[in-house]
Amino acid sequence: MALSAKLEMRQGQQLVMTPQLQQAIRLLQLSNLELNEFVDAELERNPLLEREELSAAPKTVDDAPDSVADGSSDRADDAWLDLRKPVEDHAGGLDADFGNVFQGAGTGEPDSNGPMSGMSWSSVTQRMHNNGDEDGDFDSIATAEVSLRTHLSEQIPLTLQTPADRLIGQYLVDLIDEAGYIPPHLEGLAERLGAPVQMIEGVLAKLQTLDPPGIFARSLGECLALQLKDQNRYDPLMARLLDNLDLLAARNLTALKRVVGADMDDLIDMIQEIKRLNPKPGLKFGAVQMQPVVPDVLVRAASDGGWHVELNSDTLPRVLVNRSYYTRISKSTANEKDKDYILECLQTANWLVKSLDQRARTILRVAEQIVRQQDAFFMHGVQHLRPLNLKTIADAISMHESTVSRVTSNKYMATPRGIFELKYFFTSSIASSSDGEAHSSESVRHRIKQMIDVERADDVLSDDQLVDRLRSEGIDIARRTVAKYREALRIPSSVQRRRDKKMGERLGTVI
Numbered sequence: 001m002a003l004s005a006k007l008e009m010r011q012g013q014q015l016v017m018t019p020q021l022q023q024a025i026r027l028l029q030l031s032n033l034e035l036n037e038f039v040d041a042e043l044e045r046n047p048l049l050e051r052e053e054l055s056a057a058p059k060t061v062d063d064a065p066d067s068v069a070d071g072s073s074d075r076a077d078d079a080w081l082d083l084r085k086p087v088e089d090h091a092g093g094l095d096a097d098f099g100n101v102f103q104g105a106g107t108g109e110p111d112s113n114g115p116m117s118g119m120s121w122s123s124v125t126q127r128m129h130n131n132g133d134e135d136g137d138f139d140s141i142a143t144a145e146v147s148l149r150t151h152l153s154e155q156i157p158l159t160l161q162t163p164a165d166r167l168i169g170q171y172l173v174d175l176i177d178e179a180g181y182i183p184p185h186l187e188g189l190a191e192r193l194g195a196p197v198q199m200i201e202g203v204l205a206k207l208q209t210l211d212p213p214g215i216f217a218r219s220l221g222e223c224l225a226l227q228l229k230d231q232n233r234y235d236p237l238m239a240r241l242l243d244n245l246d247l248l249a250a251r252n253l254t255a256l257k258r259v260v261g262a263d264m265d266d267l268i269d270m271i272q273e274i275k276r277l278n279p280k281p282g283l284k285f286g287a288v289q290m291q292p293v294v295p296d297v298l299v300r301a302a303s304d305g306g307w308h309v310e311l312n313s314d315t316l317p318r319v320l321v322n323r324s325y326y327t328r329i330s331k332s333t334a335n336e337k338d339k340d341y342i343l344e345c346l347q348t349a350n351w352l353v354k355s356l357d358q359r360a361r362t363i364l365r366v367a368e369q370i371v372r373q374q375d376a377f378f379m380h381g382v383q384h385l386r387p388l389n390l391k392t393i394a395d396a397i398s399m400h401e402s403t404v405s406r407v408t409s410n411k412y413m414a415t416p417r418g419i420f421e422l423k424y425f426f427t428s429s430i431a432s433s434s435d436g437e438a439h440s441s442e443s444v445r446h447r448i449k450q451m452i453d454v455e456r457a458d459d460v461l462s463d464d465q466l467v468d469r470l471r472s473e474g475i476d477i478a479r480r481t482v483a484k485y486r487e488a489l490r491i492p493s494s495v496q497r498r499r500d501k502k503m504g505e506r507l508g509t510v511i
Helices: 019-028 032-045 073-081 087-094 121-131 138-142 148-159 163-175 187-193 197-207 220-230 236-243 245-249 253-260 264-275 281-285 323-332 336-373 375-380 390-397 401-407 441-453 463-472 479-488 494-507
Strands: 049-051 297-301 307-311 319-321 412-415 418-421
Touching (some): 019 336, 019 401, 032 319, 236 253, 336 375
Antiparallel strands (some): 297 307, 412 418
16 A cells, blocks of 8 residues: 555634633632732733722812912922921921920920820831821820730840840740740750750740730640739649640540549539630730621612622722723834734723623622522521532523633622622532422531530430431431531531530530
8 A cells, every 4th residue: 555645624613712711711710809919910011901990079279278279388398398497397387286295395205194105206106107197196006006026025125134035035026926825846946046945945934924924835735824823823733634635625524533633523613714714815916817708799688579689899890991092102103013012902901891891790690590599598598508500500591510610619699698608509419308309418417507506415416316307307318428417517426515515514514
């Protein structure tokens, strides 16, 4: 058989995803925070894009200060910026009496009896600079919340005397976390500072006497011990109890009583005393601010008995294409390369505006269909949540399942029953023991939690008993599924729950 070369033409169809289509699909699965970051980057890169801002009311001449009308504004600003003039010259112009704030004119020291007593002038000016306060709002500065590290740093000069000890103390302050704890191992710290471990431990022992009690602890037991020592309630029995906190966490009172060497009444009193302590003393000075969830969709009851679904306009970035600017610069551009660049920017800007509009419409369509499918949940609660999958929503709105999956990722819905992720409404189905409708797995988990919450110490339900009760209610479920749902809810086993409830009865309250 002879081999020969020849040309052959074939016609066929092929689905190709353009870069713009790939970017549009990526926009669907971005959260509102990620979307705003993406839009900000595009605004920085593309000169034809601009953010739509609400126009402020123009200031009239009547609203302007008198200095503007007589043309003395510039002179007043120049006088204020002239630092060579004495302070008394500015006091009259500002209509303020600096004698009420400072000890004396030009001293630069705060009044010891004033609202900022105990604060250095440098810290005051630094806070004014950080807050961007041009008018010098001293009330807000005086009432500003003091951080944990600042509170501890102010106590170091009163406790540590030598410069070396203060250096080590400040380093330990920088290592402290928001709860007031430091890393447990000091060997690595000794190597970094070039100081012996005994010296660091001595500094740490002094720092552990600072306010609040329990600070600079390396473990929970040490934190509780420091607080008990501050109250003069630390004794050998309490020390043995703190050494066996694992038994207390396991509610094993019998073993704990034997290890501590106290009778049950004394042991219960000691446990009650420990419960009154603060395991995280550093949180008294505030914690890390958590970013709240901003819903993308808002659902509220309508007057006709239905539900009104709308997008949260605060999360939608508003961008416009500046066509007038494009017309002006395209006429003045003679270089062909620059013209291609401006044209590409225009196409990218038009695509972004169109993609953002399409993204908003798609999210609204999916949200409306979810509300329509889960109407019983919004009316009666989680026990009426229906089984739902992506295909049901995709078929209802004529979209692909992958599109619905991207839309429901990292999106939240604010409802009268709370804020839920859109993925929350998609649950698997559990067959009914009768010929009724299938049950949602989320509603079954809710029912399991309800039955466990009302059980008594002498009648704790095992997993087999939970299965029997659920089947009597028409839910066909296996024992391993009940155990899986119970563990997902972080509910301990029946043996542990029985021990916890008995311990709670002895202590008068559940730990």
